[in-house]
Amino acid sequence: MDQTVPLQDVPHQHVVFADGMMLDCGVTLPSLTVAYRTYGSLNPVRSNAVLVCHALTGDQYVAEPHPLTGKNGWWDAVVGPGKPVDTDRFFVICANVLGGCMGSTGPRSARGDGDDVWGIDFPPVTIRDMVRAQKRLIEHLGIGRLFAAIGGSMGGMQVLQWAADYPEAVFAALPIATASYHSAQNIAFNEVGRQAIFADPDWRGGRYREAGTTPARGLAVARMCAHITYLSEQALARKFGRRLQGAPKTADEAMSLFGDMFEVESYLHHQGSTFVRRFDANSYLTITRAMDYFDLVADHGGDLAAAFRGTKTRFMLASFSSDWLFPTEESRTVARALNRAGANVSFVEIESDKGHDAFLLDEPDFHRTLAGFLAGCAVHAGL
Amino acid sequence: MDQTVPLQDVPHQHVVFADGMMLDCGVTLPSLTVAYRTYGSLNPVRSNAVLVCHALTGDQYVAEPHPLTGKNGWWDAVVGPGKPVDTDRFFVICANVLGGCMGSTGPRSARGDGDDVWGIDFPPVTIRDMVRAQKRLIEHLGIGRLFAAIGGSMGGMQVLQWAADYPEAVFAALPIATASYHSAQNIAFNEVGRQAIFADPDWRGGRYREAGTTPARGLAVARMCAHITYLSEQALARKFGRRLQGAPKTADEAMSLFGDMFEVESYLHHQGSTFVRRFDANSYLTITRAMDYFDLVADHGGDLAAAFRGTKTRFMLASFSSDWLFPTEESRTVARALNRAGANVSFVEIESDKGHDAFLLDEPDFHRTLAGFLAGCAVHAGL
Numbered sequence: 001m002d003q004t005v006p007l008q009d010v011p012h013q014h015v016v017f018a019d020g021m022m023l024d025c026g027v028t029l030p031s032l033t034v035a036y037r038t039y040g041s042l043n044p045v046r047s048n049a050v051l052v053c054h055a056l057t058g059d060q061y062v063a064e065p066h067p068l069t070g071k072n073g074w075w076d077a078v079v080g081p082g083k084p085v086d087t088d089r090f091f092v093i094c095a096n097v098l099g100g101c102m103g104s105t106g107p108r109s110a111r112g113d114g115d116d117v118w119g120i121d122f123p124p125v126t127i128r129d130m131v132r133a134q135k136r137l138i139e140h141l142g143i144g145r146l147f148a149a150i151g152g153s154m155g156g157m158q159v160l161q162w163a164a165d166y167p168e169a170v171f172a173a174l175p176i177a178t179a180s181y182h183s184a185q186n187i188a189f190n191e192v193g194r195q196a197i198f199a200d201p202d203w204r205g206g207r208y209r210e211a212g213t214t215p216a217r218g219l220a221v222a223r224m225c226a227h228i229t230y231l232s233e234q235a236l237a238r239k240f241g242r243r244l245q246g247a248p249k250t251a252d253e254a255m256s257l258f259g260d261m262f263e264v265e266s267y268l269h270h271q272g273s274t275f276v277r278r279f280d281a282n283s284y285l286t287i288t289r290a291m292d293y294f295d296l297v298a299d300h301g302g303d304l305a306a307a308f309r310g311t312k313t314r315f316m317l318a319s320f321s322s323d324w325l326f327p328t329e330e331s332r333t334v335a336r337a338l339n340r341a342g343a344n345v346s347f348v349e350i351e352s353d354k355g356h357d358a359f360l361l362d363e364p365d366f367h368r369t370l371a372g373f374l375a376g377c378a379v380h381a382g383l
Numbered sequence: 384m385d386q387t388v389p390l391q392d393v394p395h396q397h398v399v400f401a402d403g404m405m406l407d408c409g410v411t412l413p414s415l416t417v418a419y420r421t422y423g424s425l426n427p428v429r430s431n432a433v434l435v436c437h438a439l440t441g442d443q444y445v446a447e448p449h450p451l452t453g454k455n456g457w458w459d460a461v462v463g464p465g466k467p468v469d470t471d472r473f474f475v476i477c478a479n480v481l482g483g484c485m486g487s488t489g490p491r492s493a494r495g496d497g498d499d500v501w502g503i504d505f506p507p508v509t510i511r512d513m514v515r516a517q518k519r520l521i522e523h524l525g526i527g528r529l530f531a532a533i534g535g536s537m538g539g540m541q542v543l544q545w546a547a548d549y550p551e552a553v554f555a556a557l558p559i560a561t562a563s564y565h566s567a568q569n570i571a572f573n574e575v576g577r578q579a580i581f582a583d584p585d586w587r588g589g590r591y592r593e594a595g596t597t598p599a600r601g602l603a604v605a606r607m608c609a610h611i612t613y614l615s616e617q618a619l620a621r622k623f624g625r626r627l628q629g630a631p632k633t634a635d636e637a638m639s640l641f642g643d644m645f646e647v648e649s650y651l652h653h654q655g656s657t658f659v660r661r662f663d664a665n666s667y668l669t670i671t672r673a674m675d676y677f678d679l680v681a682d683h684g685g686d687l688a689a690a691f692r693g694t695k696t697r698f699m700l701a702s703f704s705s706d707w708l709f710p711t712e713e714s715r716t717v718a719r720a721l722n723r724a725g726a727n728v729s730f731v732e733i734e735s736d737k738g739h740d741a742f743l744l745d746e747p748d749f750h751r752t753l754a755g756f757l758a759g760c761a762v763h764a765g766l
Contacts, residue, residue, distance in 0.1 A: 184619035184647045185611065191648045192608045195655070199600035201584055217582035225575045225608055228568065233710075236567035242678060262675065264567045265574045272578070292645065295625060324707070327616075 010067045012060070012096070012103030013037060015140050021133060027123035030112070034137045035103025036060050036095040039079065040087035042143070048383055049143045050085055051134065052094040053151030053158035056226075056287055057279060059102040060094045063087065068278050077362055084370040089378075090147065097158075098133040099125045099286040105133075107282035120206020120282055127154070127294045131161045135169070147381055148374065150174035152359035153326065154287070157294050160334070163315070164296060164307040172314045172377040174370070177323055177359045179330035180304050180337070181295035186325060189229055190288040193222030197281050206282055219281045220272030227271045232322035232355030240264035304337035314380070316373040317347040318366060320358040346373060393450045395443070395479070395486030396420060398523050404516060410506040413495070417520045418486025419478040422446050422462065423470035425526070431766055432526045433468055434517065435477040436534030436541035439609075439670055440662060442485040443477045446470065451661050460745055467753040472761075473530065480541075481516040482508045482669040488516075490665035503589025503665055510537070510677045514544045518552070530764060531757065533557035535742035536709065537670070540677050543717070546698070547679060547690040555697045555760040557753070560706055560742045562713035563687050563720070564678035569708060572612055573671040576605030580664050589665055602664045603655030610654045615705035615738030623647035687720035697763070699756040700730040701749060703741040729756060 012035035021032040037060040042049060052062050052075065059066075063073040063080045079085040079092055096104035099122065107122040138146065149159045149170050156178025163173040182190075197203055200218025204211040228236075244260040300306040315338055319331035328349045335347040350366045352358040359366070395418035404415045420443040425432060435445050435458065442449075446456040446463045462468045462475055479487035482505065490505040521529065532542045532553050539561025546556040565573075580586055583601025587594040611619075627643040683689040698721055702714035711732045718730040733749045735741040742749070 181625060183616060184623045184625065184645070185614075185616040187625070187645050188607075188611045188619060188647050188651055191645075191651055192604060192611065195600075195607060195652075196579055196582070196604045199579070199604055200582060217578075221575060221579045221582055221604065224571075224578060228571045228575065231568075233566060233568040233707075236571060240567045242564060242567065242570070242681070262567070262570050262574075264571050268571055268574055269578075298625070324616075 010102075012067075014103050015137060017136055017140075021129075021136065023123055023129050024126045025124050029105055029123070031105070032098075032133060032136065033103065033105045033109065034095050034098075034133055035100075036093060036137055037062065037064070038094075039063050039092040040090055042091040042141070046143050047145070047147060047381065048090050049138070049141070049146050050090040050092045051138065051146050051149045051162070052079060052085070052092055053134070053149065053155035053162075054094060054097065055151070055153035055155050056291065057223075057275065057284075058155070059100065060096045061102075062092065062094045066278075069274070074360060077360070078367065078370065084367045085150065085374065086371075089383075090374075093137070093141065095134050095137050097130045097154075097287065099130070099283060099290060101280035101283040106280070107286055108280050117209060118282075119209055120285075122282065122286055124293075125286060125290050127157045127161050127290055128165065130290065131158050131165060134158070134162075135166060138169070145169050145171060147383065148172040148174060148377065150176065151178075152176035153178055153356065154291050156326075157291065160296055160307075161294075163311065163313050164300075167308075167311045167313055170313050171381050172316070172374070174316045174318075174373070175331075175334065176318045177320055177326045177331070177356055178334075179326050180297050180334050182292050183330070187292045189225060189325075190292055192225050194285055194288060196221035196225065197285065203281060206285075208281065214276070215281045216276040219276045219279065219284060220269075222284060223275040223279075224268040224272045227268060229325045230355060230357045232324065232353055234322060234353040235355050235357075236264060238353070240267060304334065305340035308338055308341035308343050311341060311343050313343065314377055315343055315345045316369070317345065318359075318369065319349050320352045320354065320356070320363075320366075321349055322353045323356040323358065325356040393485075395450075397486050398520060400519055400523075404512075404519065406506055406512050407509045408507050412488055412506075414488070415481075415516060415519065416486065416488045416492065417478050417481075417516050419443050419476060419520055420445065420447070421477075421524075422475040423473055425474040425524070429526050430528070430530060430764065431473050432521070432524070432529050433473040433475045434521065434529050434532045434545075435462065435468070435475055436517070436532065436538035436545075437477060437480065438534070438536035438538050439674065440606075440658065440667075441538070442483065443479045444485075445475065445477045449661075452657070457743060460743070461750065461753065467750045468533065468757065469754075472766075473757075476520070476524065478517050478520050480513045480537075480670065482513070482666060482673060484663035484666040489663070490669055491663050500592060501665075502592055503668075505665065505669055507676075508669060508673050510540045510544050510673055511548065513673065514541050514548060517541070517545075518549060521552070528552050528554060530766065531555040531557060531760065533559065534561075535559035536561055536739065537674050539709075540674065543679055543690075544677075546694065546696050547683075550691075550694045550696055553696050554764050555699070555757070557699045557701075557756070558714075558717065559701045560703055560709045560714070560739055561717075562709050563680050563717050565675050566713070569612075570675045572608060572708075573675055575608050577668055577671060579604035579608070580668065586664060589668075591664065597659070598664045599656075599659040602659045602662065602667060603652075605667060606658040606662075607651040607655045610651060612708045613738060613740045615707065615736055617705060617736040618738050618740075619647060621736070623650060687717065688723035691721055691724035691726050694724060694726050696726065697760055698726055698728045699752070700728065701742075701752065702732050703735045703737065703739070703746075703749075704732055705736045706739040706741065708739040
């Protein structure tokens with residue numbers, strides 16, 4: 001189902017921290033809003049909270065229909081009653097990341113009291129800033145320690161940051177399909193997306209809101225490019241192969257030059273056009289940049305183990321065999337560092353031909369591993 | 384060295400076939416121009432000709448400084464006196480592909496007698512059409528049989544097409560880092576590039592020449608995206624890693640948001656901006672489409688072996704271990720089909736961490752294999 005509600009008209013459950021927050025870049029946000037959703041119930045001793053951290057283009061609508069698109073929650077396969085992250089048992093929290101566009105403070109937020117929004121002037125944020133904002137939310141909810149923090153891709157970066165910065169506040173950490181730093185190849189793909197946005201004249205140097213425009217074409221190209229990296233070659237071959245799909249329907253599609261277009265092209269066009277209706281270009285720039293600058297190794301003097309020395313957090317890492325955006329080797333590097341740090345680590349590579357997206361999809365082995373690990377941790381935590 | 388000569392002012396050695404050529408799409412080009420370069424000397428019996436087929440953004444300037452950029456020939460490492468394709472011994476020919484922008488008939492060519500150029504109305508061409516144009520050139524040069532046809536990437540597609548369509552005219556065929564059809568992932572990456580061009584308002588629906596514009600930003604984004612696929616993750620990590628390169632210099636670079644930019648970003652920007660000065664956007668669309676439609680398997684009823692049954696051509700296939708655009712498996716599929724067809728095949732996977740670009744670079748194992756294979760063929764050919 002396509003979007004029926006304009007981006008700006010959706011109210012989001014949120015909390016406002018009127019004292020603001022200082023960012024890593026040195027700028028202080030005068031006020032901090034964190035939009036979030038919860039599922040399940042917090043137990044009386046507040047020990048069953050699970051924080052879900054979302055990826056680049058995700059948001060807080062984890063396990064319920066999305067208010068803009070009407071689509072199922074992005075992790076419906078994993079979070080819900082009786083599911084691996086069981087909302088009958090756990091109190092699940094997910095916050096829109098700082099810099100996002102679903103209600104948390106970001107480029108679309110008011111800069112002061114007036115109508116003026118941050119836009120392109122929104123200060124650069126880091127993954128650590130995102131985690132700091134989540135920590136404020138967790139404290140606001142009266143939770144001293146999370147039973148678990150879990151997330152894939154950029155969500156996994158946040159989980160690693162949580163475990164490094166607030167080890168006492170995370171009983172179990174589950175960084176999925178992620179890495180301790182963004183690779184040169186990943187930076188390069190992000191940069192192509194950013195350049196596509198910059199190349200769109202409707203971007204107006206980031207002041208598109210003032211100009212009454214939207215850099216939809218540039219943002220769509222960025223999304224299309226990124227989307228290829230989320231899938232494996234095998235998945236693309238299986239889903240689309242070289243199948244054609246008849247005559248073009250729109251002027252753009254007519255540019256396929258040969259009259260026909262490949263199904264994979266139509267699929268990418270759809271990914272691009274639906275994305276731009278639910279996402280803000282300046283948020284895309286802000287968040288991709290936060291990912292690019294994530295480097296837990298450099299942050300700890302070149303030794304990732306130093307980030308976790310003495311930690312009591314229990315870790316479960318998972319990677320997917322056909323994920324070439326965050327390959328298994330990058331998870332293995334994290335696992336090795338955790339081992340050197342003397343941490344309690346479980347690491348599994350899930351066989352899948354679905355690429356990076358596998359963490360979002362129906363992957364029974366992954367879901368069984370997840371459920372088993374959380375059950376074991378629950379015993380240790382006395383839940 | 385950057386370009387000093389504008390694209391339109393460079394004269395190219397060429398031959399005109401005034402009777403034109405019929406294309407696979409059914410359109411007849413009223414006149415066909417093939418721009419080409421040769422190196423070395425044709426022997427009296429005309430048996431020492433080697434046709435080099437270039438890749439998507441290559442051209443006929445194989446082994447000499449490029450007239451626009453002043454840079455060395457794109458295959459200087461392989462073609463020249465005493466080199467694997469030895470111009471002291473062989474007569475090397477390379478033609479700009481049909482649809483290209485270095486002098487052969489393409490979107491930049493005159494449509495008739497007047498000033499009017501084809502532009503976006505240039506008919507779609509296939510790899511087979513490109514090969515058909517090369518065949519005309521070869522006949523024009525008085526050569527009945529090529530000693531060898533060699534090329535990497537899209538050049539390899541042409542070599543396969545030559546071997547399939549004109550087996551008697553090719554003694555040895557060397558398709559390098561290529562495939563028998565373009566994969567869904569490759570089509571997807573090409574489509575992102577095309578969409579980036581379409582999204583550039585200076586593209587003007589392809590009529591940018593008439594409008595006096597150039598879709599430079601869109602074409603640069605297309606090039607940046609494609610360029611990532613030419614390199615391996617390891618090569619990017621080794622060349623750039625996560626190194627920063629100081630303060631931004633231009634307005635665009637200032638968009639790096641954090642003040643600093645990564646070296647890999649600067650490198651991509653450079654690739655994009657130099658490319659647009661030597662390449663035509665409509666040619667890029669035409670040639671990427673020809674690649675996408677290349678499917679020698681479908682052309683032969685789903686059995687690649689049928690393309691080569693009874694062939695006497697000697698084949699050498701080479702792939703590179705870190706090439707993820709044309710992975711080894713795709714060359715292996717061709718090798719198996721050639722085996723089923725009873726052909727004489729040698730196949731080698733070269734260990735390299737340089738990705739697809741390895742076929743252009745200093746790869747001693749590859750060069751030794753190439754020289755050895757050609758020497759062996761020369762004996763068999765009585766050269």
